[in-house]
Amino acid sequence: MIIRSKPKSQPVSSEITKEADYVSRRRFIAGITAAGVGAAMIPAVRRDPESSAPLQDEPNSFDEITSYNNFYEFGLGKEDPAANAHSMVTSPWTVTVDGLCSNPGEYHLEDFMKPSALEDRVYRLRCVEAWSMVIPWQGFPLADVVRRAEPTGSARYVAFETLWDPAQMPERRWRPRNGWPYREGLRLDEAQHPLALLVTGLYGKTLPNQNGAPLRLAVPWKYGFKSIKSIVRMTFTEEMPATTWSATTPGEYGFFANVNPQVSHPRWSQARERRIGELRRRETLMFNGYADEVASLYDGLDLARWF
Amino acid sequence: MPRPTEQRIVLLLKVLIWMVGLGPVAWLIYGWFQGNLGVNPIEKVILVQGRWTLVFLLAAMAVTPIRRLTGWNRVVQLRRLVGLFAFFHASLHFLAYAGLDQFFEWPYIVEDVIERPYITAGFTAFVLLLPLAVTSTRGWIRRLGKRWQRLHRLAYVAAALGVLHFFWKVKADTFWPLVSALLLAGLFGIRVWHRVRQARQPRRGTSPPVAA
Numbered sequence: 001m002i003i004r005s006k007p008k009s010q011p012v013s014s015e016i017t018k019e020a021d022y023v024s025r026r027r028f029i030a031g032i033t034a035a036g037v038g039a040a041m042i043p044a045v046r047r048d049p050e051s052s053a054p055l056q057d058e059p060n061s062f063d064e065i066t067s068y069n070n071f072y073e074f075g076l077g078k079e080d081p082a083a084n085a086h087s088m089v090t091s092p093w094t095v096t097v098d099g100l101c102s103n104p105g106e107y108h109l110e111d112f113m114k115p116s117a118l119e120d121r122v123y124r125l126r127c128v129e130a131w132s133m134v135i136p137w138q139g140f141p142l143a144d145v146v147r148r149a150e151p152t153g154s155a156r157y158v159a160f161e162t163l164w165d166p167a168q169m170p171e172r173r174w175r176p177r178n179g180w181p182y183r184e185g186l187r188l189d190e191a192q193h194p195l196a197l198l199v200t201g202l203y204g205k206t207l208p209n210q211n212g213a214p215l216r217l218a219v220p221w222k223y224g225f226k227s228i229k230s231i232v233r234m235t236f237t238e239e240m241p242a243t244t245w246s247a248t249t250p251g252e253y254g255f256f257a258n259v260n261p262q263v264s265h266p267r268w269s270q271a272r273e274r275r276i277g278e279l280r281r282r283e284t285l286m287f288n289g290y291a292d293e294v295a296s297l298y299d300g301l302d303l304a305r306w307f
Numbered sequence: 308m309p310r311p312t313e314q315r316i317v318l319l320l321k322v323l324i325w326m327v328g329l330g331p332v333a334w335l336i337y338g339w340f341q342g343n344l345g346v347n348p349i350e351k352v353i354l355v356q357g358r359w360t361l362v363f364l365l366a367a368m369a370v371t372p373i374r375r376l377t378g379w380n381r382v383v384q385l386r387r388l389v390g391l392f393a394f395f396h397a398s399l400h401f402l403a404y405a406g407l408d409q410f411f412e413w414p415y416i417v418e419d420v421i422e423r424p425y426i427t428a429g430f431t432a433f434v435l436l437l438p439l440a441v442t443s444t445r446g447w448i449r450r451l452g453k454r455w456q457r458l459h460r461l462a463y464v465a466a467a468l469g470v471l472h473f474f475w476k477v478k479a480d481t482f483w484p485l486v487s488a489l490l491l492a493g494l495f496g497i498r499v500w501h502r503v504r505q506a507r508q509p510r511r512g513t514s515p516p517v518a519a
Contacts, residue, residue, distance in 0.1 A: 060346075067346055072479065077480075079345060173480060248479075264422075268423055269418070269422075274349070274350075274408075281408075
């Protein structure tokens with residue numbers, strides 16, 4: 001039986017604004033800039049009283065979501081993945097499930113997806129670089145996959161791996177400390193949380209390569225780098241798995257990487273973010289606004305230490 | 308006597324510097340209103356201005372080494388213009404950060420300058436360039452005399468801080484910060500090498516020969 005429940009903080013799919021409504025957004029921004037900069041000459045108060053108003057979560061346009069990406073296998077610039085990711089072959093695609101589980105296997109993507117119904121989920125995505133977007137994904141709960149794999153009693157984490165094929169991936173300038181492929185991981189209870197989504201579509205279309213086709217993760221209460229792209233392997237483990245960013249720069253990126261405005265990145269503040277398409281920064285919310293759903297996962301955990 | 312062709316070359320180079328100096332700004336303004344600076348135009352403006360600040364700083368620093376290596380002394384006539392364009396881009400870089408990125412919310416800006424090392428470094432570099440820009444006029448050069456040169460060695464400190472700022476800013480892509488660091492080190496190296504050579508060779512005609 002498939003229960004399709006929606007968390008409170010998630011807009012219903014009928015709220016997704018039609019793409020056409022975004023076309024004029026850029027021109028709108030250009031227009032208000034002159035006025036905005038003029039007004040800004042007056043020093044503003046530090047805490048904007050308006051920020052306590054209800055969330056304005058208008059989805060970003062397809063164009064915004066697909067032209068500004070971090071996918072280092074295809075280049076380190078924001079526009080590189082859109083330019084280069086077409087070289088990735090996403091069909092056929094095999095996903096391997098292994099490690100501490102009773103039901104491991106290698107699946108064709110179609111078979112991997114088939115048992116689950118696809119859902120629309122509009123999620124905020126907050127990048128560790130202090131920008132954010134609102135993205136209408138299509139996908140299915142990661143919890144479905146975890147359940148089917150039947151993790152054994154000793155499994156406490158799930159490790160994920162991105163495809164690594166230098167022939168399809170042109171990046172030559174960056175070497176993560178633990179090497180490629182890109183690795184991520186979740187605690188098992190995080191992976192079973194209803195918000196954790198395996199994504200196969202965007203705006204009702206097939207997921208574009210630069211966004212992590214054909215299968216990626218969306219864990220909206222964590223910084224974007226946790227939402228690993230182009231997944232080829234899931235491994236159940238007992239030990240906390242090594243993840244690419246926390247291994248490469250352990251002082252800057254932790255395993256948990258929960259969105260937390262109170263814990264600064266060592267080099268910049270995480271208190272505010274720029275929503276792509278907006279001019280002024282907005283306040284970053286605890287757990288990216290999903291605190292009601294996920295805060296209880298971290299009861300008793302020192303979030304400043306386990307950043 | 309300066310030959311007219313050399314004067315023309317200097318003039319031509321100055322026109323070129325003006326074009327290279329103003330070009331990126333024109334491109335950014337045009338791009339901003341056309342909406343073709345990508346989906347995060349504020350970030351793009353700041354990045355492009357920062358890049359051109361470093362280009363002009365390194366170019367200003369390259370003037371003396373170029374003069375020594377080529378023997379073409381008139382290249383010195385270009386240095387003030389190049390240096391002022393470095394300051395111009397640094398000012399716009401800072402303004403874009405303070406105005407567009409932070410919306411002149413000074414408490415956040417002050418916090419950044421104090422608490423974020425990469426912004427501390429970049430801001431210090433910008434502050435160091437201020438007196439250099441002010442004293443770039445003929446009058447100040449005359450008034451400061453020998454001290455002018457010493458003061459303007461601050462450009463090296465500013466450039467070094469600028470490169471550090473760039474290094475500390477990037478997340479993974481250290482390629483261009485490394486390139487600019489190597490260029491700066493190379494330019495500094497040429498200066499040191501020149502000094503050492505000069506110290507070894509007693510200068511002729513400056514002091515009376517000592518009779519044996």
